Amino acid sequence: MSNTVIEVSKENALEAFENSEGETKELLGNLLGKKNLALNIMERVKTYHNACSELNISPLGSDAFSHILNAKDRAKVAAYHELTVIVRALNEGWEPNFKKPEEIFMPMFGYRKSPVAGKLQFVFLQSDPLCNFSTSNGAQLSLKNKILSDYAGRQFIELYGSI
Numbered sequence: 804m805s806n807t808v809i810e811v812s813k814e815n816a817l818e819a820f821e822n823s824e825g826e827t828k829e830l831l832g833n834l835l836g837k838k839n840l841a842l843n844i845m846e847r848v849k850t851y852h853n854a855c856s857e858l859n860i861s862p863l864g865s866d867a868f869s870h871i872l873n874a875k876d877r878a879k880v881a882a883y884h885e886l887t888v889i890v891r892a893l894n895e896g897w898e899p900n901f902k903k904p905e906e907i908f909m910p911m912f913g914y915r916k917s918p919v920a921g922k923l924q925f926v927f928l929q930s931d932p933l934c935n936f937s938t939s940n941g942a943q944l945s946l947k948n949k950i951l952s953d954y955a956g957r958q959f960i961e962l963y964g965s966i
Contacts (some may be wrong), residue, residue, distance in 0.1 A: 820937040854892035882965035910956025
């Protein structure tokens with residue numbers, strides 16, 4: 804077998820990766836390096852399954868908590884689990900340090916009256932820095948910067964609304 808080197812331009816590698824699916828996409832990602840194929844983490848993590856792939860973990864099935872929780876609680880726990888995986892992936896190894904002062908961010912949500920239907924809608928408002936000593940619910944879902952927090956708030960609003 805020959806040790807021939809095959810050169811591929813980054814543009815061609817990105818195009819092949821973007822146009823592939825399933826096992827082929829996984830193979831190209833492993834062969835060429837997933838971090839070489841996407842410009843930033845927000846392009847790589849658009850779903851819970853993307854986040855699992857980024858962290859090299861298996862996604863939980865929809866029945867993961869069925870033996871211990873009722874349906875309503877199961878949906879909330881599953882959504883929280885998915886968000887923790889997504890946040891870990893988006894933070895790329897960074898974790899909040901609650902023992903020393905540092906700025907951390909979290910998407911903030913609220914309800915607004917829909918101008919069309921007149922009903923309340925769950926909406927992303929903004930990302931706010933949190934005091935690192937915060938013990939509010941979801942402090943473990945903190946992100947390392949405002950850009951990631953804004954992205955998570957918009958991209959995963961349905962999951963945030965489920966917890």
